[in-house]
Amino acid sequence: MIFPGGRINYEKRVVERMIRFYCIHREGNRELCPECRELLAYAVVRLDCCRFGDRKPVCKKCPVHCYKISMRERMRCVMRYAGPRLLWYRPLDAFGHLLCRLRLFGGR
Numbered sequence: 001m002i003f004p005g006g007r008i009n010y011e012k013r014v015v016e017r018m019i020r021f022y023c024i025h026r027e028g029n030r031e032l033c034p035e036c037r038e039l040l041a042y043a044v045v046r047l048d049c050c051r052f053g054d055r056k057p058v059c060k061k062c063p064v065h066c067y068k069i070s071m072r073e074r075m076r077c078v079m080r081y082a083g084p085r086l087l088w089y090r091p092l093d094a095f096g097h098l099l100c101r102l103r104l105f106g107g108r
């Protein structure tokens with residue numbers, strides 16, 4: 001699979017899309033609320049800090065638990081809501097990779 005602009009940038013776009021979707025549809029906001037903005041900023045920093053960069057290993061083999069618990073919980077809510085709804089028009093493998101990388105669905 002080809003990631004225009006690199007895998008990290010691709011994942012940033014996916015995460016942003018999911019958080020935005022969650023905030024607007026689930027929370028009924030017009031724009032990202034401060035909490036979701038914080039979560040997004042956190043996620044972006046995590047991706048920037050990913051020591052594997054664009055050569056990230058497959059998620060199951062990734063040794064890094066890079067989300068702190070509170071943020072992981074919030075991200076879990078976002079993904080649970082936005083994931084299935086966005087799956088319709090996002091590539092499955094990229095999503096699967098992302099979800100599994102965050103270890104939200106038992107990937108270990």
Ligand SMILES: [Zn+2]
Pocket residue numbers: 022023024027029032033034035036037
């Ligand atoms: Zn929000």
